[in-house]
Amino acid sequence: MCQKSREASSPPADPEVFAALEHLVRLYNEVHTASLSNSPEGHWVNEAFVMRLWAVLDAHHIAGGSKRISMTLPGAKEVDVCRRLRNSFGHSTGTIHSSASKCLDRLLRSVFALADQESIFDGRFILSKETVLEPMRKGAHEYCVAVLEKEEASQTSNVPPLTGDYPS
Numbered sequence: 080m081c082q083k084s085r086e087a088s089s090p091p092a093d094p095e096v097f098a099a100l101e102h103l104v105r106l107y108n109e110v111h112t113a114s115l116s117n118s119p120e121g122h123w124v125n126e127a128f129v130m131r132l133w134a135v136l137d138a139h140h141i142a143g144g145s146k147r148i149s150m151t152l153p154g155a156k157e158v159d160v161c162r163r164l165r166n167s168f169g170h171s172t173g174t175i176h177s178s179a180s181k182c183l184d185r186l187l188r189s190v191f192a193l194a195d196q197e198s199i200f201d202g203r204f205i206l207s208k209e210t211v212l213e214p215m216r217k218g219a220h221e222y223c224v225a226v227l228e229k230e231e232a233s234q235t236s237n238v239p240p241l242t243g244d245y246p247s
Contacts, residue, residue: 089140089144089145089146090140091140091230092139092140092141092223092226092227092230093138093139093140093141094227095139096135096136096139096141096223097220097223099135099138099139100132100135100216100219100220100223103128103131103132103135103216104216106131107124107128107212110124111124111125111128111208117199119200122199122200122203122206125206125207125208125211125212126164126168126173126206128206128212129161129164129165129168129206129212129215130165130168130169132161132165132215132216132219133161133162133165134165136158136161136219136222136223139223141158141219141222141223141226142158142162142222142226143162148162148222149225149226149229152222152225152226152229153218153221153222153224153225154217154218154219154220154221154222154223154225155218155222156190156218157190157214157215157217157218157219157221157222158218158219158222160183160186160187160190160191160215161215161219163183163186164183164187164204167180167183167204173203173204174202174203175202175203175204176202183204184204187204187205187211188205191205191210191211191214191215192210193205193210193211196210
């Protein structure tokens with residue numbers, strides 16, 4: 080018996096994702112004011128940005144649910160880190176104490192070229208706007224473009240050519 084791939088049963092990606100991404104950035108900029116910079120509250124807002132970014136990608140069928148991240152597409156690494164951080168924040172304390180969270184911290188540092196930069200909050204992931212959140216958003220945008228282009232190309236290539244003569 081043939082099994083369907085997970086991708087085959089998932090809904091198509093929604094081009095409205097770009098409007099949702101713009102809305103997310105506007106909301107973040109309204110909430111994360113200068114007074115929140117380098118504060119525990121500001122870090123919490125940054126965690127919420129990651130959570131909402133993943134929610135946008137999932138809700139618009141870019142990734143998540145039954146759609147795996149296609150690691151060959153541009154922006155996939157950033158989207159993968161977003162997913163992993165979202166899971167850490169949503170299903171655990173979001174701190175860097177377990178071996179899995181330490182592995183995620185190394186991945187975060189590698190993808191966003193953070194080297195030996197230290198978090199201003201002990202035991203928390205580095206989530207600065209300039210070095211992590213903005214590059215993550217840009218990567219997610221690139222990934223959305225690539226997913227939509229890939230789906231569009233596969234839809235047009237799946238249409239069989241017209242052949243044969245029509246009865247008169």
